[in-house]
Amino acid sequence: MILTYKYRLYQSKKNRELNRTISLAGKAWNHCIALHKRYYKLTGKHLNQYALMKHLTKLKKLPKYSWLKLIPSQALQDIVQRIEQGYQLFFKSVRGEIGIKVGPPSFKKSRKYKSYTLKQAGYKFLDGNRIKIGGKVYKFAQDRELLAKPKTVSIKRDAVGNLYLCVSQEGEEPLFNPTSGKMAGFDFGLKTFLTVHDGFETYPIESPLFFKQGMNAVRKANRQLSRRQKQSNGRKKARHELAKVHEQIANKRRDWFFKLANELTDRYDVLFFETLNLKGMQRMWGRKVSDLAFGSFLKILEHVARKKGKMVWYIDRWYPSSKTCSHCDAVNSELKLKDRWWRCPACNEVVDRDENAAVNIFREGASSLGRASVRPQSMRLPVLTPETHGL
Numbered sequence: 001m002i003l004t005y006k007y008r009l010y011q012s013k014k015n016r017e018l019n020r021t022i023s024l025a026g027k028a029w030n031h032c033i034a035l036h037k038r039y040y041k042l043t044g045k046h047l048n049q050y051a052l053m054k055h056l057t058k059l060k061k062l063p064k065y066s067w068l069k070l071i072p073s074q075a076l077q078d079i080v081q082r083i084e085q086g087y088q089l090f091f092k093s094v095r096g097e098i099g100i101k102v103g104p105p106s107f108k109k110s111r112k113y114k115s116y117t118l119k120q121a122g123y124k125f126l127d128g129n130r131i132k133i134g135g136k137v138y139k140f141a142q143d144r145e146l147l148a149k150p151k152t153v154s155i156k157r158d159a160v161g162n163l164y165l166c167v168s169q170e171g172e173e174p175l176f177n178p179t180s181g182k183m184a185g186f187d188f189g190l191k192t193f194l195t196v197h198d199g200f201e202t203y204p205i206e207s208p209l210f211f212k213q214g215m216n217a218v219r220k221a222n223r224q225l226s227r228r229q230k231q232s233n234g235r236k237k238a239r240h241e242l243a244k245v246h247e248q249i250a251n252k253r254r255d256w257f258f259k260l261a262n263e264l265t266d267r268y269d270v271l272f273f274e275t276l277n278l279k280g281m282q283r284m285w286g287r288k289v290s291d292l293a294f295g296s297f298l299k300i301l302e303h304v305a306r307k308k309g310k311m312v313w314y315i316d317r318w319y320p321s322s323k324t325c326s327h328c329d330a331v332n333s334e335l336k337l338k339d340r341w342w343r344c345p346a347c348n349e350v351v352d353r354d355e356n357a358a359v360n361i362f363r364e365g366a367s368s369l370g371r372a373s374v375r376p377q378s379m380r381l382p383v384l385t386p387e388t389h390g391l
Helices: 015-043 049-059 062-069 073-095 215-227 231-268 278-285 287-290 296-308 352-371
Strands: 001-008 115-116 124-127 131-133 136-142 150-157 162-170 183-188 192-198 204-205 269-275 311-315 341-343 348-350
Touching: 001 192, 015 049, 015 062, 015 073, 015 136, 015 150, 015 162, 073 115, 115 341, 124 150, 183 352, 192 231, 192 352, 204 352, 215 231, 231 296, 231 352, 269 296, 269 352, 278 287, 278 296, 287 348, 296 311, 311 352
Parallel strands: 183 269, 269 311
Antiparallel strands: 001 136, 001 162, 115 150, 124 131, 131 136, 150 162, 183 192, 192 204, 341 348
16 A cells, blocks of 8 residues: 655755756656657657657757756656556547546646656655755655655645655555444535434534635635736736635645544444545536535545544445435435425435435445444455545
8 A cells, every 4th residue: 555645845945946847847748748749640659658768868968958957867757657647548538448538648837837756766865854855955844754665755836836745655554443333324415514324313514615715815816816917926926825825725624624534533433425426516516516525525534544444435326325215215216406305205204315315325335335233353444445436
């Protein structure tokens, strides 16, 4: 299992070198994309990644492309490999081997390019919270110790301009370690963030809707940006202020997600969720779904659950959790999305849409897991990811 630790680099004048390298990596990305397109236009074939690497090595010797020498060789290889992976995924999409449509890799603005990656060489961890990259020593905020030898080191830049050190390493697969003996079903909703049913009680969890709370600040920063002249320093500052507002909103949401994930994993050992088509929901409801950020919460929940030895389990995407009556198992095919309460046509029971779905997800999850109860024991069980279920 691959673990990734993220550390923030301290502000320093030396960080200009890292920012320059990230921008040059973006320039190299665009140059490689242009070579792919040109090669296909001339030959009608896909450009092999190894041929592209050899070509870049030759370009380094030309004065016109001397800037390629400023990019670490392994970072340049990683760019070529990521482009190749993008094209292979695009080819699989065209052939219908995957269930989603994927476009080919495209050009990116160098200003918006975010990172570059070093693999076996190009960096060295020193004593304390120091790392040597490209002959210069940088300090980072080390809140966690590395447990093994790093596999890769990535330098990432966010929209505000902060730099982060992302260190990936091999880790042991966690053991399933139940502590509470409880499991629960969870249903996402637009009115209520989560509806929880643990077999004994059902209760809602409301979302603070952080983007809605910060809407006035976003609008003010957007107005300031629109008033600034293009290509001016004032516009750069206004863009930076807008990015800071969005970062504050994202940090508040992320903090709330982590607190909620810790609370739920402390209370339950197994957590059942319905596999949702988040992209379809976003197309239908737009900003509301983006503000709720169901996908981001699931990733954080899986991360926290994996660390604590708890399990996140997804039921079948097509299971009619909302349309099935939790009292008699009759399916109400006439149920519409606007119906928050409905009466079962078979048993005449009146049920709440979200609570009913949470009960059904709990039962279907327990059935698919093959467990009537959760007993403390040590065994390896997977934490299933949204990617494996089409999220």
